[in-house]
Amino acid sequence: MRSIRAAAFVSAFLLINCSAAVAEIYKYTDARGVMHFTNMPTSPKYRPVVPGKKNSVSVGASFNDRQYDHLIRMLCREHEMEFALVKAVIKAESAFNPRAVSRKGAQGLMQLMPDTARDLMVDDPFDPYDNLRGGVRYLRQMLDTFGGDVTLAVAAYNAGPGAVQDSNAVPPYPETRTYVKRVLQYHREYLSMR
Numbered sequence: 531m532r533s534i535r536a537a538a539f540v541s542a543f544l545l546i547n548c549s550a551a552v553a554e555i556y557k558y559t560d561a562r563g564v565m566h567f568t569n570m571p572t573s574p575k576y577r578p579v580v581p582g583k584k585n586s587v588s589v590g591a592s593f594n595d596r597q598y599d600h601l602i603r604m605l606c607r608e609h610e611m612e613f614a615l616v617k618a619v620i621k622a623e624s625a626f627n628p629r630a631v632s633r634k635g636a637q638g639l640m641q642l643m644p645d646t647a648r649d650l651m652v653d654d655p656f657d658p659y660d661n662l663r664g665g666v667r668y669l670r671q672m673l674d675t676f677g678g679d680v681t682l683a684v685a686a687y688n689a690g691p692g693a694v695q696d697s698n699a700v701p702p703y704p705e706t707r708t709y710v711k712r713v714l715q716y717h718r719e720y721l722s723m724r
Contacts, residue, residue, distance in 0.1 A: 593626035598658055605666040616666055618716035619687060622709060628658045640665025684713045
C-alpha cells in the first residue's frame with residue numbers, strides 16, 4: 531500500500547511540475563529497485579527524467595532537433611557553453627540521432643569515439659544524457675585549449691587537438707575543413723533563431 535501511495539504521489543508531483551521544470555527532476559533506482567526522485571542530484575547515479583523517452587530508435591526515424599533542448603541547455607549552463615554552438619555540433623555530427631554510429635566508430639548524438647567516451651566517463655554513448663554530458667564537456671575542453679577560438683575548437687572536435695596544434699590552424703584535411711564550414715553555418719542559423 532505504501533508503494534502505491536508513493537507512486538501516486540510521484541506521478542502527481544511529476545504531472546504538476548513537468549511543464550515548469552522538464553529537466554529539473556532527476557531519477558535513480560537503487561539496488562533494491564526503489565526509485566528516488568530529486569530536483570538537486572547529489573550523485574552521478576541520478577539521471578534527468580526525459581518525458582517521452584523511448585529505449586530504442588527505429589530505422590529510418592526522423593529526429594526532432596528540439597527533443598534534447600532541455601538537456602542541452604542544462605549542460606550548457608553547467609559548462610558555460612553557448613547553446614547554439616552545441617546544437618550546431620550535434621546537427622553536424624548526428625543530425626540528432628542518438629543511435630548514430632560513424633564509419634570510424636564514433637557513437638551517439640555528439641559522435642564520441644570509444645576512447646574519448648571512456649576518458650570523459652561516459653558509460654553509455656547511446657544514452658542521450660550521458661553522450662551530451664560527455665560531448666559538451668569535451669567541446670568545452672577544446673574551447674579552453676584553443677583560447678576560446680570557436681573555429682579551432684570545432685576543428686579539434688573533429689580532427690583531434692593534436693592535429694590542430696600541429697597545423698596551428700584548421701588542419702588541411704578535406705573532411706575537417708568541410709565539417710568546420712558546416713558547423714559554423716549551423717551555428718549562424720541557430721544564433722539567428724533566438
